[in-house]
Amino acid sequence: xxxxxxxxxxxxxxxxxxxxxxxxxxxxxxxxxxxxxxxxxxxxxxxxxxxxxxxxxxxxxxxxxxxxxxxxxxxxxxxxxxxxxxxxxxxxxxxxxxxxxxxxxxxxxxxxxxxxxxxxxxxxxxxxxxxxxxxxxxxxxxxxxxxxxxxxxxxxxxxxxxxxxxxxxxxxxxxxxxxxxxxxxxxxxxxxxxxxxxxxxxxxxxxxxxxxxxxxxxxxxxxxxxxxxxxxxxxxxxxxxxxxxxxxxxxxxxxxxxx
Numbered sequence: 001x002x003x004x005x006x007x008x009x010x011x012x013x014x015x016x017x018x019x020x021x022x023x024x025x026x027x028x029x030x031x032x033x034x035x036x037x038x039x040x041x042x043x044x045x046x047x048x049x050x051x052x053x054x055x056x057x058x059x060x061x062x063x064x065x066x067x068x069x070x071x072x073x074x075x076x077x078x079x080x081x082x083x084x085x086x087x088x089x090x091x092x093x094x095x096x097x098x099x100x101x102x103x104x105x106x107x108x109x110x111x112x113x114x115x116x117x118x119x120x121x122x123x124x125x126x127x128x129x130x131x132x133x134x135x136x137x138x139x140x141x142x143x144x145x146x147x148x149x150x151x152x153x154x155x156x157x158x159x160x161x162x163x164x165x166x167x168x169x170x171x172x173x174x175x176x177x178x179x180x181x182x183x184x185x186x187x188x189x190x191x192x193x194x195x196x197x198x199x200x201x202x203x204x205x206x207x208x209x210x211x212x213x214x215x216x217x218x219x220x221x222x223x224x225x226x227x228x229x230x231x232x233x234x235x236x237x238x239x240x241x242x243x244x245x246x247x248x249x250x251x252x253x254x255x256x257x258x259x
Contacts (some may be wrong), residue, residue, distance in 0.1 A: 006147065006148060007042040007043055007046060007147075008042065008043045008046055008047060008083070008085070008145070008146070008147035009040065009041070009042050009043075009101075009145070009146045009147065010040070010041045010042075010043075010126075010129060010130060010143060010144070010145050010179075011039065011040050011041075011129075011143065011144040011145075011146070012039035012040070012041075012128075012129040012130060012141040012142075012143060013039075013141060013142040013143065013144055013153075039128075039129050039141070040101050040102075040129070041101055041103075041104070041125060041126050041129045041130075042101035042104050043085045044085075044086070044087055044088060044093055044104065044108070044122070045085060045086050045087075045088065045093060046085070046147070047083055047084050047085040048084075049084060050081070050082070050083060050147070050150070051081070051082035052079060052080070052081055052082075053079065053080040053081075053082070054076075054077075054079055055076075055077040055080075056073070056074075056075075056076055056077065057074040057075050057076075057077055058071035058072060058073055058074055059071070059072045059073075059074045060072075078154070078182050078183040078184060079152075079154075079182075079183040080157070080180065080181065080182050080183070081145065081152050081154065081180070081181045081182075081183070082178065082179070082180050082181075083145070083177075083178070083179045083181075084176065084177065084178050084179075085176075085177050086174065086175070086176055086177070087118070087119050087122050087123065087174065087175045087177060088118075088119075088173070088174050089115045089116060089117070089118030089119040089122075089172070089173045089174065090115065090165070090173050090174065091115040093108075095108040095109055102204070102206050103121070103122070103125045104122065104125075105206065106206065106208075107121055107122060109208065116167055116169075116171050116173065117171075119163075119171075119172045119173060119174065119175050120171065120172060123161060123172075123175060123177075126159075126177065127159070129141065129143075130143055130156050130159060130179065131156060131159055140155065140156055141156075142154075142155065142184065143155065143156060143181060145181070152181065152183065153183065153184065153185050154181040154182050154183040154184045154185075155181060155182055155184045156179065156180070156181055157180040157181060157182050158178070158179070158180040159177070159178070159179055159180075160177070160178035160179075161175055161176075161177060161178075162175065162176040162177075162178075163175050164176060204247055204248065204249060204250065205220070205247070205248045205250055206245065206246075206247055206248075207242045207243065207244055207245065207246040207247070207248060208244060209244045211242060211244075212240070212242060213227045213230060213231065213236075213239045213240075213242060213248075214227055216230070216248065216250075217230055220250055221253060226253055227239070229251060229253055230248065230249075230250060230251070233249050233250075233251040234248050234249055
């Protein structure tokens, strides 16, 4: 364990390759990895409560006037998940450092005086990830929620935003977000999808001004010596002067292997 705090993560998954067979098709790992760089949202502050709702549907026989009729089992309804979390743009929440959420990392790194844009940008990012229609399929995205041992795949039912603090210019500085989702697993290779959430998965990092490969390796792997593996994975020939805006692949590294 590296001592870092695990953040609740919401991933907007690309649609399966249905091949005209409905929504039970397969999906390419390459498509998922591309999605993880653009459609991943990590909460700024982990939720205090998470609600999971389970229900069963029964049919009541149409036997009028007969007391005590036994209910007949119909089906187990899909699980529903409700998340509540806060976005704070007042600058009082410390930056979480490196994250798979590129937008969140950049916004969190802004100086306190520039945090006024935090809430509007993050709300727009979340909406694009969970709510916006996909042109090719004319539906909202499939979503994967991961937090600790909780792994939930489903569709958005409702997104609520409660703004409760504003700047003198009327810009929202704090928002309470409520998401309600219904379980749905449309992919044949769901276990392959879930394996992509492993902490050993190759991650992506957007290089910021002043960063170098040694510092990045020290932050991610807790050791500068892995810079050669990172340089090799990114086919870097001159890695001493990384340009801001460069996107690096951070490959999984077995720290127990003999070197």
